[in-house]
Amino acid sequence: xxxxxxxxxxxxxxxxxxxxxEKMIDKSIVIEALEEAIQxxxxxxxxxENDIRAKLDPMTGDLRLWRVVEVVEEVEDYFKQxxxxxxxxxxxxxxxxxxxxxxxxxxxxxxxxxAQSAKQVIFQKVRDAERERQxxxxxxxxxxxxxxxxxxxxxxxxxxxxxxxEGVIRRDQQIPxxxxxxxxxxxxxISKVERNNRGPQIFxxxxxxxxxxKLFAQEVPEIYDGIIEIKAAARDPGSRAxxxxxxxxxxxxxVGACVGMKGSRVQAxxxxxxxxxxxxxxxxxxxxxFIVNALQPATVSRVVLDEExxxxxxxxxxxxLSLAIGRRGQNVRLASQLTDxxxxxxxxxxxxxxxxxxxxxxxxxxxxxxxxxxxxxQLLVAEGFVELEEVAYVELEELASIEGFDDELAEELQSxxxxxxxxxEEAHRVARRELGVEDALADIPHLTEEMLVVLGKGGxxxxxxxxxxxxxxxxxxxxxxxxxxxxxxxxxxxxxxxxEDKGGVLGAFGLTEEQGNEIIMAARAHWFEDEEAAxxxxxxxxxxxxxxxxxxT
Numbered sequence: 001x002x003x004x005x006x007x008x009x010x011x012x013x014x015x016x017x018x019x020x021x022e023k024m025i026d027k028s029i030v031i032e033a034l035e036e037a038i039q040x041x042x043x044x045x046x047x048x049e050n051d052i053r054a055k056l057d058p059m060t061g062d063l064r065l066w067r068v069v070e071v072v073e074e075v076e077d078y079f080k081q082x083x084x085x086x087x088x089x090x091x092x093x094x095x096x097x098x099x100x101x102x103x104x105x106x107x108x109x110x111x112x113x114x115a116q117s118a119k120q121v122i123f124q125k126v127r128d129a130e131r132e133r134q135x136x137x138x139x140x141x142x143x144x145x146x147x148x149x150x151x152x153x154x155x156x157x158x159x160x161x162x163x164x165x166e167g168v169i170r171r172d173q174q175i176p177x178x179x180x181x182x183x184x185x186x187x188x189x190i191s192k193v194e195r196n197n198r199g200p201q202i203f204x205x206x207x208x209x210x211x212x213x214k215l216f217a218q219e220v221p222e223i224y225d226g227i228i229e230i231k232a233a234a235r236d237p238g239s240r241a242x243x244x245x246x247x248x249x250x251x252x253x254x255v256g257a258c259v260g261m262k263g264s265r266v267q268a269x270x271x272x273x274x275x276x277x278x279x280x281x282x283x284x285x286x287x288x289x290f291i292v293n294a295l296q297p298a299t300v301s302r303v304v305l306d307e308e309x310x311x312x313x314x315x316x317x318x319x320x321l322s323l324a325i326g327r328r329g330q331n332v333r334l335a336s337q338l339t340d341x342x343x344x345x346x347x348x349x350x351x352x353x354x355x356x357x358x359x360x361x362x363x364x365x366x367x368x369x370x371x372x373x374x375x376x377x378q379l380l381v382a383e384g385f386v387e388l389e390e391v392a393y394v395e396l397e398e399l400a401s402i403e404g405f406d407d408e409l410a411e412e413l414q415s416x417x418x419x420x421x422x423x424x425e426e427a428h429r430v431a432r433r434e435l436g437v438e439d440a441l442a443d444i445p446h447l448t449e450e451m452l453v454v455l456g457k458g459g460x461x462x463x464x465x466x467x468x469x470x471x472x473x474x475x476x477x478x479x480x481x482x483x484x485x486x487x488x489x490x491x492x493x494x495x496x497x498x499x500e501d502k503g504g505v506l507g508a509f510g511l512t513e514e515q516g517n518e519i520i521m522a523a524r525a526h527w528f529e530d531e532e533a534a535x536x537x538x539x540x541x542x543x544x545x546x547x548x549x550x551x552x553t
Contacts, residue, residue: 017030026129027058028058029126029129030126031056031058033126033129034056035054035055035056036054038054038056038063038065039052039053039054042054042065042104046067046104047079049077049079049080050067050079050080051067051068051069051079051080052065052066052067052104053065053066053067053068064103065103065104066101066102066103066104067101067102067104068080068099068100068101068102069081069082069087069090069099069100069102070082070097070098070099071083071084071087071094071095071096071097071098071099071100072096072097073096082100082102084096087100090102131198131199131200133164134164134165134199134200135193135195135199135200137164137165138165138190138193138200138202139193139195139200141190141193142190142191142192142193143189143190143210143214144189144190144214145187145188145189145190145211145214145215145218146162146167146187146188146189146190146204147185147186147187148160148161148162148163148167148185148186148188148204149161149183149184149185149186150180150181150182150183150184150185150186151166151182152182153180153182155171156171157169157170157171158174158180158186160186160188160204162202165199165200165202166202167188167190167202167203167204168201168202168203168204169186169188169204169205169206170203172207173191173203173204173205173206173207173208174206174207174237175206175207175237175238175273175274175276176237176238176239177238177274178206178238178274186206187206187215187272188204188205188206188211189204189205189206189208189210189211189214190202190203190204191203191204191205191208191210206237206273207235207237208235209233209234209235209241210233212233212235212241212243212269212273212276212278213230213233213243215268215269215272215273216230216243216258216265216269219260219265219266219268219269220257220258220260220265222247222252222254222257223257223258226248227247227248227249227252228245228246228247228248228252228254228257228258229245229246229247229248230243230244230245231244231245231246231283232244232283232338232339232340233338234334234335234337234338235276235334236330236333236334237273237276238273238274238275238276239276239277239330240276240277240278240279240330240331240334241273241276241277241278241279241334242278242279242281242294242334242335242338243258243278243279243280243281244281244282244283244290244293244294244338245258245280245281245282245283246282246283254280254282254283255280255281255282258280259280266278266280279296279334281293281294281296281338287305287312287339287341288303288305290338290339291303291312291314291335291339291341291343294334294335294338294339295314295316295324295331295332295335295343297323298316298320298323298324298331299316299317299320300314300315300316300320300324301315301316301317301348302314302315302351303315311341311342311343311344312339312341312342312343312344313343313344313346313351314343314344314345314346315346315347315348315351316345316346316347316348317347317348318347318348318349321345321347324345325345332345359378359381359382362377362381362385362386363377363378363380363381364377365377365388366380366381366385366388366391369388369416369417369420370388370391370413370416370417370420371416372413372416379402379404380402380413383402388417388420388421388424389417389421391413391414391417392414392417392418392421394414396410396411396414399413399414424450425448425449425450426449428448428449428450428452428453429442429449431453431456432449432452432453432456435453435456435457435461436456436461437452437453437455437456437460437461438461438462438463440462440463441455441461441462441463441466441523444466444519444522444523445515445518445519445522446511446515446518446519447519448509451506451509454505454506454508454509455505455506458505460505463523463526464523466519466520466523467520467523467524467526467527469505469520470520471513471516471517471520472504473504473505474504474505474506474511474516474519474520475504475506475507475509475511475512475513475515475516504516
């Protein structure tokens with residue numbers, strides 16, 4: 001580009017128009033860049049200390065140069081200040097404190113160094129404007145599929161030319177074993193756009209599940225029109241994928257529509273994903289049904305949902321175990337991602353052993369704690385009772401309604417259950433005191449003796465120890481209410497209000513966030529009481545000191 005400083009009026013406007021058109025930016029930005037470049041060159045000619053301004057008329061190309069000076073009584077800076085007498089010559093009627101304009105002669109020619117410096121200013125200004133334009137163009141396009149040309153491969157990352165910008169497909173967002181060749185066209189999902197000093201960073205992905213969703217939307221008109229919806233998707237890029245689909249039109253089969261005539265639609269997606277096998281699964285609101293579908297082609301015997309734990313136990317025939325798990329656990333892993341739950345696969349034999357072990361353990365516990373015979377304890381377990389709390393505090397009518405039970409027996413069982421709980425509470429109290437946990441902690445709401453034993457084992461033995469904790473450090477993530485474990489076969493099984501350890505000190509007890517906050521605030525209450533008690537004591541001490549000083553005087 002020729003030097004804009006030495007160009008005539010027509011050339012200046014032509015340069016501004018050409019640059020704006022080539023870089024696809026506003027012409028006013030280029031005009032502003034030219035003005036800034038001329039100002040810089042003028043300061044180099046007339047002195048860097050001067051406050052020089054330049055104005056280029058975008059219509060005529062006329063250029064005006066001037067310096068701004070302040071009217072002062074006594075001049076200290078001759079470059080930026082003038083006295084009142086000099087100001088009258090420049091602008092009649094000037095007053096003290098005014099800023100006036102001192103016109104400068106036009107520059108028809110500049111030296112090579114000045115011109116080069118001005119060009120750098122223009123290039124930088126235009127480059128910044130171009131980067132901002134690129135960011136504004138792509139910032140709201142995350143989630144779109146875009147086509148570009150592979151420009152280069154650097155350290156395993158693929159640089160893609162998107163026309164007016166560049167994107168990058170990081171190594172972990174590529175399809176494994178896919179060869180990237182410079183000059184080839186490639187489709188990818190815009191996963192994220194970030195602002196950066198070197199320009200917008202456009203991150204692309206070919207491994208994201210949403211990329212597969214977008215490809216299906218391009219191949220299946222019913223998905224694009226919203227008649228069929230992809231409810232969930234999971235991928236092992238380059239190997240296998242699963243999608244759950246549902247039709248909002250009962251006359252259209254969602255799986256058949258996605259497969260297409262002779263598999264034409266799904267094959268188009270498979271080819272784009274380098275041969276990735278795709279299982280298209282009918283989505284269902286019933287979690288158990290959806291899991292059975294997600295584990296295809298394996299046959300499932302039974303599904304047990306534990307919503308509180310977010311775990312799912314799936315029982316399969318012995319000969320279906322390897323098929324359900326898949327090679328290197330791929331099938332069950334994708335099904336877990338698809339349902340957003342942890343799935344445990346077990347055979348009929350393993351499930352039977354587990355149920356038998358749990359049944360025996362619970363029966364033994366009831367037999368010992370309630371002092372009943374084996375038959376009665378097994379009957380309680382068979383009816384879904386798991387812990388003593390459930391026997392002690394269930395509605396009497398529900399307990400008496402068990403076959404072979406009556407009101408008298410139900411009352412006796414509840415009485416024995418409460419006595420057993422009292423014995424456990426006393427044992428926990430002794431253990432808590434042996435650990436050195438203060439009695440003051442026992443007065444805090446929501447804390448049981450068993451919880452205090454857990455706190456003591458965790459080194460939390462005083463009010464200050466407990467008060468120093470954050471709520472998240474004390475409890476698990478919030479649980480709205482204890483939920484029952486449900487199975488496709490048989491009656492619901494009751495669950496204890498406690499859950500497995502979730503990370504907090506008392507994470508095993510299922511405390512809510514509100515309860516955790518109350519515990520922490522109750523532990524901190526003595527801090528505020530100490531402060532309130534200290535204030536009158538301090539005032540009394542100050543009064544005594546003042547009285548002593550007065551008497552000594």
